[in-house]
Amino acid sequence: MQPLLIIRSERGQMSAIERRIADFILENAHLLRDYSSQQLANALGISQSSVVKFSQKLGFKGYPDLKYSIGEAVARNGDGAEPVASGTDDHSQGVLARELWQAKSRAEEETRLLNPPDRIDAVAGMVRDAGKVFVVGTGEDSVMARAFAIRLSLLGFLAIHHFDPVLVPAEVSTSRPDDVLLLFSERGQAATLCQLARLFRSRGGRVVSVTRHTANPLRAHADLSLLVSAHDEAAHVEPLLYQAALQQLLDVVFLLLCGDESRRRQLADYHEHVRSLLDS
Known part of the structure; x- marks a missing residue:
């Protein structure tokens, strides 16, 4: 690095x-x-x-x-100096777009280097072998968690997304040792998610945390951790970098799960079905 x-x-x-x-x-x-x-x-x-x-x-x-x-x-x-834009890029909007893209690229690179290939492979393997995949996130993390759960479902995985982590324990009570719990929490401080991770592991399940690259309680309760690095002095920009870097990280896991031809075929059939509905 x-x-x-x-x-x-x-x-x-x-x-x-x-x-x-x-x-x-x-x-x-x-x-x-x-x-x-x-x-x-x-x-x-x-x-x-x-x-x-x-x-x-x-x-x-x-x-x-x-x-x-x-x-x-x-x-x-x-x-390290930024290149001087020319032509229409001199417009403030062009400069803004270029700087945002460069910041997102830095966040993605840092995040990629924080998650070695063997860790990504291990997470994909856990999901691939799971009986059920529980996906939980809080706040804005719930949006990313739901989107990932939907994509898993389209590949044929039994993915269960919950908006409210308080209601998850009842569902977890039916979990089996080969099940996996994905917990999305940018700061990794949510006590509810930490309790949920402890409960899930006590039943033999495996937990994957998705947080920032910080020392946080949720990481300590996980079997594996996916880490995101995204920093900016502007408070309104930093969340954009975090979401972009996290999306790229999840996309890599998704592509690994697409390695199975039958799952790719199922996904292609779904898209073809959606196109036929839209065209009719």
Whole structure:
């Protein structure tokens, strides 16, 4: 994973001082070669040891190793400056659209790097082998959960979506050890979902949590976790990045589940049926 991606993806779990270092590096990556650890510490008003510990916490031997790695990444990908738009893209709407797309692309890349292929394969395998798949989300997460449950149903999986997690325990009481519970919660703090995960696992079921890449209670109660990284200073933009990165992650799982020819055929038959209804 590139060093700048590591810093972005880990930022949500950093202390206040670590976030200050991270933000400085992200904003001044192309200038970092001119900073020693002491100069960086002086610029931020912190101790040199904080810079060294920050580097080591990210998996580097020390600050020089981190600086060298970032220098290589900048040389390989350019200085990080945004290209100047031309023609109609000079219009504020064009600039807005381009910046949003770039931000979504960064969030998707960070999210992809946080979820190694073997983890994605394991989640797809759990769903593929499940007797029933329970899907639960709260708030805006319920929208993504419902959409994913519908797509699973179209592939022939017995997927059960619940809007209200308070009502799920009654359904869970009928679950079997080969069933799977997918819990969608951006912050992973919902006590109701944590209780539901404990109940489901006590009956032998397996739990998959879908949350941000943070240390949260829901992840601790899950057998497997899908993680999303999406950060932006603008409060109205960050949810857009989260939803885009999460959708891409779920799409990859869906495509893996489409590997079975009979399920693809069932999905194709459904789409053909819908087209015939719309054309009639």
